[in-house]
Amino acid sequence: MNFSELARNLGGPKNPLYLLHDRLKAEGRPIVDLVRGNVNEHGIVYPRAALDEILSGAAEEARIYRPDSLGQEPARRAVASYYASLGVSPQHILLTPGTSVSYWYCFKLLAEAGDEILCPRPAYPLFDYIATLCGVRLTHYRLLEARGWAIDLDHLEHQITTKTRAIVLISPHNPTGMVADAAQLSGLAEIAGRHNLPIISDEVFSEFLFGIDSLPRAAATAAPLVFTLNGFSKMFALPGMKAGWMAVTGDDALVKQAMSALELISDTFLPVNEIAQFAVEKIFSRGQEFLKSYREWVTACRDRALAGLSGAAFVEPRGGFYITLPIVDSEENAAAALLEKNGILVHPGYFYDIDPDHLVMTFIHDPESLTSHFETIKKTIGHGGLLEPGEKP
Numbered sequence: 001m002n003f004s005e006l007a008r009n010l011g012g013p014k015n016p017l018y019l020l021h022d023r024l025k026a027e028g029r030p031i032v033d034l035v036r037g038n039v040n041e042h043g044i045v046y047p048r049a050a051l052d053e054i055l056s057g058a059a060e061e062a063r064i065y066r067p068d069s070l071g072q073e074p075a076r077r078a079v080a081s082y083y084a085s086l087g088v089s090p091q092h093i094l095l096t097p098g099t100s101v102s103y104w105y106c107f108k109l110l111a112e113a114g115d116e117i118l119c120p121r122p123a124y125p126l127f128d129y130i131a132t133l134c135g136v137r138l139t140h141y142r143l144l145e146a147r148g149w150a151i152d153l154d155h156l157e158h159q160i161t162t163k164t165r166a167i168v169l170i171s172p173h174n175p176t177g178m179v180a181d182a183a184q185l186s187g188l189a190e191i192a193g194r195h196n197l198p199i200i201s202d203e204v205f206s207e208f209l210f211g212i213d214s215l216p217r218a219a220a221t222a223a224p225l226v227f228t229l230n231g232f233s234k235m236f237a238l239p240g241m242k243a244g245w246m247a248v249t250g251d252d253a254l255v256k257q258a259m260s261a262l263e264l265i266s267d268t269f270l271p272v273n274e275i276a277q278f279a280v281e282k283i284f285s286r287g288q289e290f291l292k293s294y295r296e297w298v299t300a301c302r303d304r305a306l307a308g309l310s311g312a313a314f315v316e317p318r319g320g321f322y323i324t325l326p327i328v329d330s331e332e333n334a335a336a337a338l339l340e341k342n343g344i345l346v347h348p349g350y351f352y353d354i355d356p357d358h359l360v361m362t363f364i365h366d367p368e369s370l371t372s373h374f375e376t377i378k379k380t381i382g383h384g385g386l387l388e389p390g391e392k393p
């Protein structure tokens with residue numbers, strides 16, 4: 001029996017931090033997980049009565065199977081109105097089972113095996129796996145911690161080769177919390193235009209901004225072609241709904257060509273649950289109050305985490321669910337010590353391709369105990385471990 005090389009090599013050995021985690025769990029030690037960022041685990045769930053009604057209505061509408069390869073039109077219209085300020089046509093929206101699958105579609109649409117996709121470094125490791133599955137190679141452009149994790153546009157342009165097929169933008173960024181401003185985006189768009197490259201803009205944290213009124217969007221620039229990716233997973237705390245989308249904008253001819261190929265790719269699998277598709281419009285319209293309180297909850301979590309870290313030097317997140325903390329000590333030792341001694345799970349920065357030494361953690365947790373967990377982090381690694389303001393990482 002033969003398994004492909006890909007299948008044989010996907011997993012890899014378990015990391016020492018997770019071996020320690022598994023041992024502590026087996027011993028019955030309680031663990032504070034500051035890694036997953038799953039709001040559902042902390043009581044943030046889409047209102048149940050509304051969801052029940054929405055889903056039972058949607059099930060009725062989906063009873064007779066009449067698929068649309070772009071996704072059901074009412075859902076695409078609802079997504080298009082979410083981007084009202086951009087004037088996106090529902091014809092240029094494609095429903096997907098989530099952002100991860102949207103990435104996969106984009107990579108398949110834009111690149112041959114061996115071609116390159118230019119991604120930010122650091123980043124959430126999701127793309128590595130998707131790129132492996134697609135047979136494309138990831139290359140990286142730098143985010144500069146000393147400039148609040150801003151995109152290093154010069155470095156980015158230097159990474160473009162004859163094999164580069166797309167630039168990935170993640171804003172709000174996971175795990176640094178960077179939100180690219182309009183000037184950065186217009187610089188990025190200019191580079192994309194000069195090299196005739198599309199931008200894949202991951203906006204899954206678009207609703208969670210701190211001190212910023214509205215998200216600057218790549219789709220609002222003059223870039224030749226932009227795929228804006230988002231979905232209900234983070235936006236409405238509905239990861240299990242498996243409802244996401246991409247909005248395709250830019251030069252008319254390019255958008256048209258992209259949409260017709262995407263329609264074929266999507267038609268091959270028709271992967272989005274029809275009940276979920278018929279629920280999209282109402283999840284948007286009936287979820288606004290919930291979204292408001294959910295945003296306030298996330299902001300309160302962030303504030304409490306920052307209160308626990310007061311006096312430490314790090315780039316405060318402007319969006320998303322994560323904090324990246326520069327430390328003096330070895331990040332692997334610090335993560336292991338926090339887990340072993342204090343039962344707090346955080347990640348060493350190298351999981352996200354960050355230069356040593358950093359710890360990465362989410363502030364999504366029970367708000368009541370957040371300040372104290374972050375004080376513990378500060379205390380535990382504070383003895384020569386945390387950077388002082390003004391100290392260079």
Ligand SMILES: Cc1ncc(COP(=O)(O)O)c(C=O)c1O
Pocket residue numbers: 097098099100101124126170173174202204230231232233234239244
């Ligand atoms: C930056 C980023 N993009 C995409 C995803 C995956 O999104 P989805 O659940 O819609 O597949 C995540 C998940 O945490 C993420 O952090």
